[in-house]
Amino acid sequence: MKILVTGAAGFIGSHTAERLHAMGHEIVAIDNFSEYYDVSLKKMNAKTLADKGIEVQKIDLRTDDLSGIITEEISFVFHFAAQPGISATSTFEAYFSNNFQATQRMLDVLETLENKPFFVNIATSSIYGLHATLTEDEAPLPASWYGVTKLAAEQLVLAYTRRGLLEGTSLRLYSVYGPRERPDKLYTRLIGCGLNNKPFPLYEGSEKHLRSFTYVQDIVDGIVSVMDHTDVCNTEIFNLGTEEENTTATGIATVEDILGHRITVANKPPRPGDQSRTKANIDKARRLLNYNPQTGLKEGLEAQVAWFRENFM
Template sequence: MKILVTGAVGFIGSHTSERLQKLGHQVIGVDNFSPYYSEELKKLNEKALNDLGISVLQLDLREANLIEKLPTDVEYIFHYAAQPGISSTSTFEDYFSNNIIATKNLIDYALQLPNLKMFVNIGTSSIYGLEATYPEERAPKPASHYGVTKLAAEQLVLQKSREKQMKGCSLRLYSVIGPRERPEKMYTKLIANGLNDEAFPLFEGSDKHLRSFTYVGDIVDGVVSVIGKESQVDGEVINLGTEVEHTTQEGIEAVEKVLGKQIEINVIPKRPGDQLRTKANIDKARKLLDYNPQTTLLEAVEQQVAWYKKYFS
């Protein structure tokens, strides 16, 4: 099956592309190689994909008439591309154009594909708001421009499902960690600071925040399990993550244990919109996708440290 993966050289998109290719599908990657973070890391991810025979098109989804630039025999779309996270360097216009306009353009393209089986939108627990511990039926209360625009993107996909114009679903991911995590994210930054004897910038009070830190391999298990279940998941929102909670402090201690050294902490002012608690309610994922994440926090950190040391230490 020919599958299009957007955001293909990103953290989770690259892992998903690899898994799909190894499952025997033909994967076409799309990425705009945004300067949001290191081009070096994106090129490293691209090389890993190229080595598996996956081609990556450099294309900005905010451009119109994508049907003229992308293949027309695609049967599946996994849509990861987005303006990520909560960042003081990202404007509302960045979130709006990358998360809403780009998704609308991709939907317009998808509606012109004669053999499309499913459009899988990749959402986020940030849609729920400051506390993300709920089943999918809970009314969203996003508390950041990121969460608001990701909710809008999700609804654009589900709108077309409700109108019976295409099959579509949205997977809300929880606190994904592991190899290739972006450099500004918690674990990559902790590992880098620890190895380079630099202080880790900790947002005030965030050491007590609770998170469903979920290994990227477990996330990809859930994502690819959608294939073959198009009728069951059409129109659905599904949480993917672990039910096990850890504090940020426990995450720091896990990295320290793997590195065998203590990391200096530099407390900085709180970040607006940061979630206080995430705990994935995955009852629906268990039922529809037979989803069962197994990787422990320590095992995930060990994998991430090994990756970082191999490529950056």
């Protein structure tokens, strides 16, 4: 099958494109190579994909012509492209244009097609708000511009599915980590500080935050499983993540154990909108998608440390 992956040079998008290609599918991979974080990492991911026969095209969903990308030949769309994370330097306009308007432009093109692909929207546990412990049927309470705009994009996609204009689903991902993790996220920063003997910036109180830290390949397992369950996925939302909870302090201690030394911490003021707890309720995904994440925190972090050493040391 021919599959479109947006945000394919990013963290989870690149892993998913790679997995789908290994499954024998033809991948149309696009990314706008945003400067939200160091573009060299995205270029490195793109080269990894290129070496495996996947070319990542530079396309901005907000401004470029999409008619040659979203075509009748596409069977699935996996939509990762977004303005990610919680950043004090990112404007609301950046979140809104990248998360909502870009999705709307894709749907505008899809609506013109006679044969429409199945649309897999990649959402986030940030939709739930400060305590992301809810089921898919409970009301979300987002507390950040990121969460608000991702919820809006999700509901836009699902509005199309409810009206029968499109078949699709939305997947809410929980605290993903592993090789290729963005440099602004916890473990890439932590490992970098630990290996380079630099102080790690820790937001006040965040060491007590509980997270469903989920290894990236376990997340990809859930994402690609949609392809075999489109009948039960259409119009539905699914949480994907591990049910195992760990504090940030435990994550830090685990990396220290792998590296064999302590990491100096530099305390920073608390970050507005940051979640105090995430715990993935995956009963629905287990039941309908046979989803069963297996990777423990130490095993996943050992793989991430090895990736960091290989690429940055």
